[in-house]
Amino acid sequence: MKNRLQTLMEKGSKPLLSIYYTAGFPTLDATIPLAEFLEQQGVDSLEIGFPFSDPLADGPLIQASSSQAIENGMTLSVLFEQLKNLRDRVTIPVVLMGYLNPVLQMGEIAFLEACAQVGVDGVLLPDLPLDYFEKNLKIHYERLGIAPIFLITPETAEARIREIDRLSEGFMYQVASNSITGSEASLTAQTAYFERIAAMQLRNPCLIGFGIHNRETFELATTYSRGAIVGSAFIKQLQAQEGDWEKLVPFLNQFRNKELIL
Amino acid sequence: MKIKICGLFDPANIAAVVTEQPDLVGFIFYPKSKRYVGTNFDPKGIANLPKSTQKVGVFVNEDRDHIISIQTQFAFDYIQLHGEETPEDCAFLKAKGMRIIKAFGVDDGFDFSQLSDYLPYCDYFLFDTATPNYGGSGQSFPWEILNDYPFDTPLILSGGLGVVEVKTFLNSPIPKVEILDCNSKLEKENHHKNLDLVAEVLALTRKTNSGIQPDAAGYYGEFGGAFVPEMLYPNVKELQDQYLFHLHDPEFQREFQDLLKSYVGRPTPLFFSKNLSAHFGGKIYLKREDLNHTGAHKINNAIGQVLLAKRLQKKRIIAETGAGQHGVATATACALLGMECTIYMGEIDIQRQQPNVERMRLMGAKIVPATSGSRTLKDATNEAIRAWINNPVDTYYVIGSAVGPHPYPDMVARFQSVISEEIQVQLKQETGQAAPDYLIACLGGGSNAIGAFYHFIGNPKTQLIAVEAGGLGVDSGKTAATIALGKKGIIHGSKTFLIQTDDGQIVEPHSISAGLDYPGIGPVHAHLSATGLAKVVSVTDEEAVAAALQLARLDGILPALESAHALAYLPKMQLQPDEIVVVNLSGRGDKDLATLIPFLAHEK
Numbered sequence: 001m002k003n004r005l006q007t008l009m010e011k012g013s014k015p016l017l018s019i020y021y022t023a024g025f026p027t028l029d030a031t032i033p034l035a036e037f038l039e040q041q042g043v044d045s046l047e048i049g050f051p052f053s054d055p056l057a058d059g060p061l062i063q064a065s066s067s068q069a070i071e072n073g074m075t076l077s078v079l080f081e082q083l084k085n086l087r088d089r090v091t092i093p094v095v096l097m098g099y100l101n102p103v104l105q106m107g108e109i110a111f112l113e114a115c116a117q118v119g120v121d122g123v124l125l126p127d128l129p130l131d132y133f134e135k136n137l138k139i140h141y142e143r144l145g146i147a148p149i150f151l152i153t154p155e156t157a158e159a160r161i162r163e164i165d166r167l168s169e170g171f172m173y174q175v176a177s178n179s180i181t182g183s184e185a186s187l188t189a190q191t192a193y194f195e196r197i198a199a200m201q202l203r204n205p206c207l208i209g210f211g212i213h214n215r216e217t218f219e220l221a222t223t224y225s226r227g228a229i230v231g232s233a234f235i236k237q238l239q240a241q242e243g244d245w246e247k248l249v250p251f252l253n254q255f256r257n258k259e260l261i262l
Numbered sequence: 263m264k265i266k267i268c269g270l271f272d273p274a275n276i277a278a279v280v281t282e283q284p285d286l287v288g289f290i291f292y293p294k295s296k297r298y299v300g301t302n303f304d305p306k307g308i309a310n311l312p313k314s315t316q317k318v319g320v321f322v323n324e325d326r327d328h329i330i331s332i333q334t335q336f337a338f339d340y341i342q343l344h345g346e347e348t349p350e351d352c353a354f355l356k357a358k359g360m361r362i363i364k365a366f367g368v369d370d371g372f373d374f375s376q377l378s379d380y381l382p383y384c385d386y387f388l389f390d391t392a393t394p395n396y397g398g399s400g401q402s403f404p405w406e407i408l409n410d411y412p413f414d415t416p417l418i419l420s421g422g423l424g425v426v427e428v429k430t431f432l433n434s435p436i437p438k439v440e441i442l443d444c445n446s447k448l449e450k451e452n453h454h455k456n457l458d459l460v461a462e463v464l465a466l467t468r469k470t471n472s473g474i475q476p477d478a479a480g481y482y483g484e485f486g487g488a489f490v491p492e493m494l495y496p497n498v499k500e501l502q503d504q505y506l507f508h509l510h511d512p513e514f515q516r517e518f519q520d521l522l523k524s525y526v527g528r529p530t531p532l533f534f535s536k537n538l539s540a541h542f543g544g545k546i547y548l549k550r551e552d553l554n555h556t557g558a559h560k561i562n563n564a565i566g567q568v569l570l571a572k573r574l575q576k577k578r579i580i581a582e583t584g585a586g587q588h589g590v591a592t593a594t595a596c597a598l599l600g601m602e603c604t605i606y607m608g609e610i611d612i613q614r615q616q617p618n619v620e621r622m623r624l625m626g627a628k629i630v631p632a633t634s635g636s637r638t639l640k641d642a643t644n645e646a647i648r649a650w651i652n653n654p655v656d657t658y659y660v661i662g663s664a665v666g667p668h669p670y671p672d673m674v675a676r677f678q679s680v681i682s683e684e685i686q687v688q689l690k691q692e693t694g695q696a697a698p699d700y701l702i703a704c705l706g707g708g709s710n711a712i713g714a715f716y717h718f719i720g721n722p723k724t725q726l727i728a729v730e731a732g733g734l735g736v737d738s739g740k741t742a743a744t745i746a747l748g749k750k751g752i753i754h755g756s757k758t759f760l761i762q763t764d765d766g767q768i769v770e771p772h773s774i775s776a777g778l779d780y781p782g783i784g785p786v787h788a789h790l791s792a793t794g795l796a797k798v799v800s801v802t803d804e805e806a807v808a809a810a811l812q813l814a815r816l817d818g819i820l821p822a823l824e825s826a827h828a829l830a831y832l833p834k835m836q837l838q839p840d841e842i843v844v845v846n847l848s849g850r851g852d853k854d855l856a857t858l859i860p861f862l863a864h865e866k
Binding site for chain 2: 056059070075077101104126129131132151153155156175179
């Protein structure tokens with residue numbers, strides 16, 4: 001059976017806008033209201049990060065949001081409690097993202113079962129090794145209908161990209177450059193890499209993330225992919241607007257204007 | 263200890279044996295041998311074998327040009343000359359770029375002086391039982407005569423070695439023997455190697471006296487592995503694929519050993535402390551790692567890894583540091599070897615370890631403050647890893663402790679194992695026995711402890727004791743006693759014990775010594791502790807300070823506060839007069855003056 005994520009990927013050809021935010025940030029209870037708000041703004045899917053004290057692949061903005069969330073009292077059990085009503089209020093696909101250690105403490109299978117129960121569609125754990133996944137967890141993702149999502153980067157070898165493609169469902173998270181999150185560089189130097197991946201004719205679509213911070217980078221990325229993920233740039237806006245989410249609308253609209261141009 | 267499996271010829275048997283990951287495999291190009299590879303032996307099959315197993319071509323009195331032609335096709339890592347080849351033959355082949363193993367048949371009256379003409383041209387000497395047919399007797403010779411071997415070229419022991427003989431050898435190893443060469447005793451029929459016997463022999467060397475090695479995926483039991491984001495996967499994989507190849511390369515070893523000797527100042531003394539012995543009973547020896555260049559054991563590993571980085575053609579070095587000892591060692595190695603160096607250090611540690619910061623700057627390193635989290639060692643490590651993600655192609659990350667994703671813990675252990683190797687030799691000279699009754703080391707991430715333990719792991723004669731930093735007390739909430747408090751989890755790329763909340767957030771540790779102030783522990787130590795191969799205890803800040811002051815007064819040695827944790831366990835032992843204790847004095851205490859001086863005021 002297809003889950004919401006797979007259905008979304010197959011629906012139409014409009015570039016998909018996905019937003020990342022950290023659960024429990026800026027306030028502990030923002031998780032669900034923010035999801036509702038983003039759906040109303042026409043966002044296609046959500047990556048909700050659960051915080052970890054030592055997020056190796058994240059830049060300063062997401063690190064700070066994680067620390068704040070932990071300080072606010074966010075834990076996996078609090079998060080799953082908040083997500084209990086997720087599917088009464090939000091219809092777009094939701095991917096949970098976070099590091100492996102909190103998942104190990106909860107129990108990997110208990111975690112995946114909780115995800116399935118609240119209606120989470122995909123899980124991305126950046127430090128989950130592929131072979132470990134295949135040996136220990138793949139069967140549970142399949143049984144529970146959760147899409148396993150993995151990263152590919154400019155340095156990932158072609159054979160490994162094929163292997164990741166084989167094991168992924170829903171989409172592959174294509175890291176835009178050799179960078180932690182939050183880079184504000186232009187992505188024009190990456191077009192050869194984007195073209196190379198697009199030309200591989202992979203089984204799964206790619207969403208490009210890391211460094212997507214404005215309309216220019218979004219358009220460039222989505223020229224070569226199914227969609228793009230905005231993370232740090234959104235966190236920065238969220239922090240700046242201090243709870244007045246209506247002020248986020250122009251920031252979000254810049255990504256949607258592409259439809260008007262097309 | 264490494265194992266060479268010799269006399270392979272059947273392609274299916276070769277493929278099966280190699281999956282057991284022997285250190286070396288040998289192929290015999292001597293037509294009279296029962297295990298001759300024959301004339302249709304396929305070079306492609308050999309080329310496809312994993313690089314981590316080294317290949318040896320074995321010849322007996324073969325024509326030089328024929329050897330060259332075989333080597334052109336097969337590109338063996340070593341050429342083994344098993345006949346009556348002369349020093350000139352060895353010189354000729356060496357000049358063609360081959361690495362040479364010269365074999366000798368040994369009988370009772372073997373005269374080692376005949377080796378001296380071969381010394382410049384041979385990477386190893388192999389000693390086999392003397393027979394008229396150039397080995398292959400399946401008989402052993404009395405190995406003890408190798409104790410009289412007077413040279414530095416490492417040795418390979420051959421002749422009738424099977425599971426039983428390897429076990430016997432490992433119980434009382436001979437210092438210069440690095441490789442055990444197994445052949446007929448691992449066979450059951452058709453001269454094919456029996457996989458169960460091969461696996462059994464390899465398991466013996468992996469577990470016992472030769473130290474401890476992780477499996478192919480980097481696990482020590484259930485601990486270790488490589489839990490890294492995809493951005494780091496290519497770097498880590500490159501290291502996994504290459505590190506053993508380079509570490510096993512005699513050229514690399516020669517360069518490394520030369521620097522350890524002439525630059526670092528090794529071997530470091532093993533000092534018999536009459537005063538500590540009188541005070542605590544027993545015979546207490548101090549392994550003086552504090553006398554290394556830069557004042558701690560960290561330099562052993564820093565030199566090794568920077569040499570490796572050069573071989574991998576990296577341009578920049580990055581490293582994390584807590585107290586600054588590893589940072590200083592890395593900056594030193596980079597200055598010496600001409601590499602650009604950036605050190606990540608917690609903002610708080612930069613303030614409290616100012617002299618080491620200036621030392622690094624003086625040697626041309628750039629210091630980048632880690633401003634995230636608690637701004638100490640854990641966060642410096644995070645920042646170094648992030649810097650690696652941002653510069654994956656040209657940058658090499660030198661990890662200073664036995665932590666991180668595979669292969670770092672094993673690599674650090676191998677570079678630091680020079681400590682236990684020296685202890686074995688020095689203690690034997692001093693006392694007649696190579697293994698102490700107790701070996702004590704402090705335990706933070708675990709680099710000095712694994713270095714001091716390495717060759718004694720699994721030796722029932724020696725109780726290994728690792729001393730963690732108890733901080734204000736294990737139950738105080740202000741501690742770095744990871745084994746005492748930690749739960750299994752993942753930190754900095756490996757599965758191990760770490761101090762964390764129920765929800766899996768890493769907790770800030772506390773120790774008076776910045777070098778032990780780390781919430782995790784090397785996976786090898788998690789394994790040694792879980793399996794009972796080492797005993798893990800803890801002492802408090804206060805006990806460590808008292809032990810530091812005591813050694814200063816008794817012996818005139820000011821130890822690092824890290825090393826003082828190991829000394830602080832002595833009062834808790836009940837030593838018998840003839841029991842031998844070695845304490846690894848991992849570093850000197852000059853860097854800790856600012857911490858120690860206030861305690862002098864207390865004494866008044």
